[in-house]
Amino acid sequence: MKWIVAILALGLALACAKQGFPPGGPEDKTPPSVLETVPGPGTVNVPLSPTVEIRFTEPVKPGPSGEAVFISPFEGRNAVVKWKGSRLRIRFREPLKPNCTYVVTLGSSIRDYRNNKMDSSFTLAFSTGPALDRGEIAGRVFASGDAGADVWAYRLDGTGDGGSDPDPAVRPPDYIVQAAADGAFRFRHVAPVRYRLFAVRDRAGDRLYQPGEDEIGVPSRDLDPDPAGGLRADSCFLRPSRREPGVPALQAAAATDRNHLSVRFDRWLTAAAPIPENGVVISAAADSSDRLAVRAAYLNRENPRELFVVTADQEGKKPYRFLLRTDWTAAHPDTAWWKATFDGSGRPDTTRPKLLKSSPAFRERAFNPLAPVRLTFDEAMDTSRFSSGFTLSDTSGRPVDGLIRWTDPAEALFTPAAGFAGSTDYELRLTGPGAADACGNALADTLIPFRTSTADTLSEIAGTVRLSRPGPSGSFFVTAVQASSPGLRYTVRAADDGVYRIRECLPGPYLLDCFLDRDGDGVWSAGSAFPFEPSEPFVVYRDTVRARSRWPNEGNDLTLP
Secondary structure (H helix, E strand, O other): OHHHHHHHHHHHHHHHHOOOOOOOOOOOOOOOOEEEEEOOOOOOOOOOOOEEEEEEOOOEOOOOHHHHEEEEOOOHHHEEEEEEOOEEEEEEOOOOOOOOEEEEEEOOOOEEOOOOEOOOOEEEEEEOOOOOOOEEEEEEEOOOOOOOOEEEEEEOOOOOOOOOOOOOOOOOOOEEEEOOOOOEEEEEEEOOOOEEEEEEEOOOOOOOOOOOOOEEEOOOOOEOOOOOOOOEEEEEEEOOEEOOOOOOOEEEEEEEEOOEEEEEEOOOOOEOOOOOOOOEEEEEOOEEEEEEOEEEEEEOOOOOOEEEEEEOOOOOOOEEEEEEEOOOEOOOOOOOEEEEEEEOOOOOOOOOOOEEEEEOOOOEEEEOOOOOEEEEEOOOEOOOOHHHHEEEEEOOOOEOOEEEEEEEOOEEEEEEOOOOOOOOEEEEEEOOOOOEEOOOOEOOOEEEEEEEOOHHHOEEEEEEEEEOOOOOOOEEEEEEEEOOOOOOEEEEEOOOOOEEEEEEEOOEEEEEEEEEEOOOOOOOOOOEOOOOEOOOOEEEOOOOEEEEOOEOEOOOOEEEO
8 A cells, every 4th residue: 555655646746847947948049248348448558568358248159369359450460369258368479559549349250159149349449558549430341242351451651560552462451340241341549640441351361361362342542631630531432352463374275176266364354445356366386477367356254264266277286376465455464465376176166056145035024125135145156147047026027127236256236226115025036047156057046035114114313423522533434233133234424514314224123333434444443452553433322222114213412432
């Protein structure tokens, strides 16, 4: 009987144990924050050999210091950063500079052991002198992709580590901040002197720019303090891009068949002008008077490190000498001609060309009736007879007359003589033997049906552009890119008085940007970090512009820094 009572008591105890809240409590979602610092914010007359300590509300994960802790002016290897529990300590191997304001910034990547990140970055400013510097520099980095960017500032007054003409590949910056997710950045407590900024995606985290690896954004001008000796700059715009250092060098030329040549370079080529008719010369290696006719030469759109050349029939295994003029490129080689040799090929080209992309796209339902038709192929086409294989008509069979123009041997633009009708179905046909490549290989018969949008649904975006201060001369170019369809873009040149109008654009949300074309080539120039060449000034409109049918959107004014 006693054992029955014992079993009942045990069951009752187990039942009671199941009651109450589950172990562990609610999930911790509270981010860490800074509780206190030594020295305190705004402290002056700090000793030249301090130990900086920052205490958090909870233990935080030790992370790569280069990604989480920024010290300005940059101290490099002089700063030793140590993490322990809820404390961060920074000591310095050598004394700090006298009468200098220092700023320690903690990036928002710092997180606790449950991976809760800080809500925002934290800044601690202190001075080794009797006062804090109050200068501020703010702006925005416009970078593509998800990777963030740091902004580097170099003093140009001769006292900073950068010198009067800093090379970011050799010298670390004097001040560093991390751009926020939206690209915004702000330097606080900087000395009121002249500065040069760069936006850098520092992949190695070594505070040095690696040409060809890192992306860098070059400013359109340096920043100067105001006449009263203060510094307040709030419109510093930077756009990082990857630059391949030095001047392009020709690596090799090789015949891919008896009529095609592939010429490869060690870096991208940028065309500043069309390749001139006499820009490519091919002759027998043994006799320069024995010329091989060149039919076409153009850059590979998918890979600008490659140049395509179409030739007359080569002789198989015959050595040839290849010459290419350099003056049509944006580079500045120290030679007038690039040179190479190659062996001819006797293999015929039997591959059909391909249509890479078209505008209008297949079965597009809202093609702009005022836009040209654009056709891009994977190789050079026979431009002399292409029109015989190109037909465009409405669904009743009425042909559309117009003009075909070639931007290069692989891309054609067709502009209708009287424009397209609105809300109308069309069919574009490409058929052989007219639609063929330069060697006579016919394109597969292609049909592209499309429909134009209603003409009276088109809209207009207008405004004015100006410089915030007197500056270089040139033309303003404004581009509107539809946010919901980035491939749809319109670019116009503003009038001499700064007024621009983007007429007959499709309805929808648009992003606007503008640049000042100082060199007159119609393309935004990114400048050079060293030797320093400023970028062309640009601005990105702060809001999304919504174009509505038959309703002009005006007053979209742009001010370039």
